[in-house]
Amino acid sequence: MDFSDTPQEAEYRARARDFLDAHKDKLPSLSGSEAARLKKQRIWQAIKADNGYACITWDSEWGGAGGTAMERVIFREEEAGRGVPDAFFGIGLGLCVPTIIKYASDKQKAELVRPAVRGDQIWCQLFSEPAAGSDLAGVRAKAVADGDEWVVSGQKVWTSGAHYSDWGLVITRTDPSKPKHKGLTMFFVAMDSPGIEIRPIHQMSGGVEFNEVFFNDVRIPDAQRLGEIDAGWGVAIYALMNERVQGGKERGIPAGETIRLARSTPVADGTLADDGAFRAAFADWYVRTRGVQLTRYRTLTAMSRGQTPGPEASIGKLVTAFELQEMSRRLVEAQGPFGLIDDRAMAFCEGNVHHDLLHAPGIRIAGGTDEILRNIIAERVLGLPKEPQPDKNVPFSETK
Amino acid sequence: MDFSDTPQEAEYRARARDFLDAHKDKLPSLSGSEAARLKKQRIWQAIKADNGYACITWDSEWGGAGGTAMERVIFREEEAGRGVPDAFFGIGLGLCVPTIIKYASDKQKAELVRPAVRGDQIWCQLFSEPAAGSDLAGVRAKAVADGDEWVVSGQKVWTSGAHYSDWGLVITRTDPSKPKHKGLTMFFVAMDSPGIEIRPIHQMSGGVEFNEVFFNDVRIPDAQRLGEIDAGWGVAIYALMNERVQGGKERGIPAGETIRLARSTPVADGTLADDGAFRAAFADWYVRTRGVQLTRYRTLTAMSRGQTPGPEASIGKLVTAFELQEMSRRLVEAQGPFGLIDDRAMAFCEGNVHHDLLHAPGIRIAGGTDEILRNIIAERVLGLPKEPQPDKNVPFSETK
């Protein structure tokens, strides 16, 4: 039980620090327009790729450095500590490209993997649909074979980065007469293909992180099929399993800053930090968010011992999304009526807590709702029985 | 919107007070052995019956006073204010006897109703079984016709007062080849019938409020059948619907006393009553328990306008049982290690809060678990869809 770096880890960290210090002027930040940020991130990604920091745990064959999960986390910790955002390439390198490596042809891999690792090409994931959210297999976008091409029509939704992506992984329904999980097929598609229309989704928090993507008779070569026809569900599961264990910081303001904020918030009798209700709530919030962080270190330890992280990794978002929602409300409300003011220039923490309060509902939904995550823990970790699923063996075309 | 007594109610209350004052020496209390308490309660019940206070809302035909629900509550408030427990007759008069009035023959009613109203005879309810708890229709105790008698064998459980009851309402399975709700038949049975064996259940809280009741080939005349053969589910529903809207006080210590206790509990910096965490928790507890009380007054208002209380009455126990559990834990724990001491002579409030803490788990279960109550609210009040019930149309004998 050792929480500190091992000598090897310490050495890796020192090297990473040197590397980052040496490239101080190239480090991207959160400021600027999306286009400007993207440009800087691409340059930085290429530098990382050239130095073995882009896909640290991947084989060198794919542009990786053959490193450990712990090394990846160490690098990310150091990067994050210097304000480098974790943006643009996560879905591609975490989910899409590993799927390409597993399912695409050698020629395709040779063409696609390295540009993605270097940030020259960006990938997005086109799985969700209006009627296929938690129940991902409810996909309705259909692909119909036409010679050695497929014609895809339908609507995808919640696609991050569709508007700046070069490639997308798209799941389609190829046989509606089979039960829902059994008539799906996966493709990759060039995002500039004719017939693809991308519309941004305006979120309640004001941001525009996601898109709707419409497929209007989009033609995809059969060569871009991943896996067998009607076997797309397994490909999707493989893709989603590859979502990496994240390093770096939790969302929301850090503990020390939370207390300092409470110290500066007057209440009738002293400051918010003197209020037993706040102190107790803080303590509970602290052990939960800290517990998630520490649990991630346990997972990393398991990974560094060669184990694959299991469904228990689901607890992170389940806990932190809700805690973020409630703690940000608590902090905002403690300001009294003044807390209503949602203006970066006036609100505390540059309005970040207000933003968290309006953003947290989305975190509780995206990437698996609270309910889906609890199901995963209950069924896959605890082995509790599944619920009856009336549409399981019914032809998709006959389901609601 | 008037929270005070109307002139008629005030008059009724004054009369009730006079009556109670005039019988001061006859009022039963919580002290003494069960047998002694039962004896005093029977005497008091007879006095109430003679004066129209036993079954205030019932027709005079059945020994009632034709009064209003509000009058019943007023009488009970006054009675409770003088320390008279609400014991022994509740299940009989609230649930069993109304079912007798609805389903039994005139002769049976003439023989059975008045003795129950006067407290001369006591009734118990024999519905639950080890495999029929929340899913009450899972009854396995079987009744087999034999001439003009039925032979009943099986086990009932959670029967309050079985050991001092004269009569019981018992639901049995008469046709296991029918789906579970459709092969049940209801009877009433003399509790001293040969073959009935009663064993007390030792609760975790130390008390013995319930019994297991074993039926070993107990013979019940067909004349004691209530409703048609195999139509017992409807009779059970009727019986359970008659469970009255309770008057009187909530369980747990009252608000003022809770605060006084907190004032006398030292914490590092002053008393528990100065602790913001306690104050906030108290406030939430207060509005919830008070809210339940006030909701009951709304229900009574609806009843006094001739409406039947609906499933919304389920909220009371759902809220108060859990609040009791958490508030009693909070109060006990705030004592620090001393809170561990569970001894009437040493613990605060004569150990009642400790008792609540050990008793609350049972309240969350008995008479509908939290989950069943939420289902009732969701389905019957909000109209949300039921869950799939795989055994619904399956012969009972083929279910698990």
Place this chain on the structure above:
Amino acid sequence: MNFDFSEDQEMLRKEVRKFLEARCPLTRARKVLDDSEASFDVELWEELVGQGWTALSIPEQFGGLGMSRTDLCVLAEELGRVLAPVPFASTVYILAEALMIAGDGVQKDKLAEIAAGDCIGCIAISEGPGEPSFERIGSRVERGRLTGTKQPVTDGLAATDALVWARDESGTPRLFLVPLEQDGVTREKLDTLDPSRDAARIVFDGAAAEPIGAPWLLDRLLDGAAVLLAFEQVGGADRAMEQAVAYAKERYAFGRPVGSYQAIKHTLADAYVNNQIARSNAYYGIWALDSGSDDLAQAAAAARVAACHAYWFAAREALHAHGGIGFTWEADQHLFYRRALQLDMVIGSPRMWRERLFEQVEAQGEKMKAEAS
């Protein structure tokens, strides 16, 4: 006991609901939300005035309809259901109440203006971070002239007249009546968590101000507002829950309506329970307000604590029950989420009101103990 609305009041509710369903769909609130210039829905406001709603609780001698505050609750609940983007609460629950309770002869003349829709009120108590507090108040009136900054002032742009909490010449905080259309008053729009409602920073620089009522008036006004706003909150919470119930019946996942899953159905049952508890506490609050009961402070605090909890829970979980769609700007769920937060904070947060409730219950316990001994 008759612990419910009367038949007449239910009739009133029916009319009010019918009117608002026709005239105030959620698109009205959204319009104000989306329009960065708008502070309220002027047209809707004029229609409400036309219906006599601003006049409802004002005595007939001042041009009102002379109805009770319990009648007013019916309006409050219905306005809460439709997220009406108008300065009703500031004007009717607060300014009109202040004038009725404590206005002098001339001040009371404003009641007729309120009834006629010509006067819009606001209350300016907050100056900076933290609950408004006796100790920290910096605004001051000297020789009838007010100096200080108040922010945020809900309905501060729409209002013609403000109640402003400031120190008098002896340093005692009390309320002053301040016409806003005068030199020495500068108003600026503020962005808040609920852009469907109006909020302003108001700078007073020597504005004419006249005292109204004794120093205790503010507490009395906040108690009354807490009760009436509790009805708005219950209305909003019920509507948010109803929307989620309707969605959960229609939306399918894994071959079943999502409302058949206990995670959703039990959460919605909890919302129902919270709303009922809030409603019952609000009923007791309005009885205490209308009957002049000594219990008002306690009843108002209980009504507010229960209503804030219920609305936040309902808005939060109703949004969540809608899944991804609920997180979009186009969906209505965030309107309730925002309004729940707005009503949570507008007259001091639940934190402050829990404290008030505790103090009131303790004080009452002491009083009863003293009486008993």
Place this chain on the structure above:
Amino acid sequence: MNFDFSEDQEMLRKEVRKFLEARCPLTRARKVLDDSEASFDVELWEELVGQGWTALSIPEQFGGLGMSRTDLCVLAEELGRVLAPVPFASTVYILAEALMIAGDGVQKDKLAEIAAGDCIGCIAISEGPGEPSFERIGSRVERGRLTGTKQPVTDGLAATDALVWARDESGTPRLFLVPLEQDGVTREKLDTLDPSRDAARIVFDGAAAEPIGAPWLLDRLLDGAAVLLAFEQVGGADRAMEQAVAYAKERYAFGRPVGSYQAIKHTLADAYVNNQIARSNAYYGIWALDSGSDDLAQAAAAARVAACHAYWFAAREALHAHGGIGFTWEADQHLFYRRALQLDMVIGSPRMWRERLFEQVEAQGEKMKAEAS
């Protein structure tokens, strides 16, 4: 980083679990629970001593096995799983620690007695209602003689030696080592919420007492105990949850296993999450304890707050998930419910530890800020 138990420790766990499954089924705890005379399971205690468990963390020079406190955690978790009705924590996590940290030459001799099972410890800090407090402590030592009453003292009947918190002649509260088998010590059994564990009222009337350690020793001992007890709590919480999971798979209602209903399955998922969070905080706590980190006070408080919450939640909901049967005396669920409460309060309640945690996090933040500037 290697944030988990080592292979050797996992091996140890395997052995310990195997031993306890064979030797300490829940009937052992129940026996003490049901026997109003018994204070602990003497036979089991002797077996644990025979296994060398009381010697585990004691240095070899004092007759121990010289293993680490992290090794001890493995025992703690397993003892927690089986609700072992023995004075292990009082003796090993507290008395032995006190002697190792602060015992003088002669006092340290007791370590060998602990290793051999001849010495049983207890810590006597509570005197009356409210968390044990610096200000309210009434016990006092004058000229080596202790006077005062302590209640409840966990393992106070079983113990041979007590650590007693009392004022020294200068009035400063500190710990004293007090042999219990002497004149001037009267012990009486107390009924507690968890009768499977020993508790006593101890009256000291001029008992011989010698000081041990500096006044800060108590805080250090409580921090260490918080971490080790957190492992007992995690063990108990996991076991309670596992029982409920097993029951929920087998028990049918409405034609389905109750564990297929989200109300049950999500509650058990929450229990799992709580337990993992408690486990991770406990790991950090033991790392801080064993590595002598400055973070110990904060890590210990976090471990305790998380563990108390997890155990209470798991015990409460595991009982509930069993339905009526869980409420009976014969079922095992109340054993966990009671033990959760016992461990909640035994070294000060979660309320107190939340306060400690807040203070520690704030102090650390200040320190880091000072270092940064």
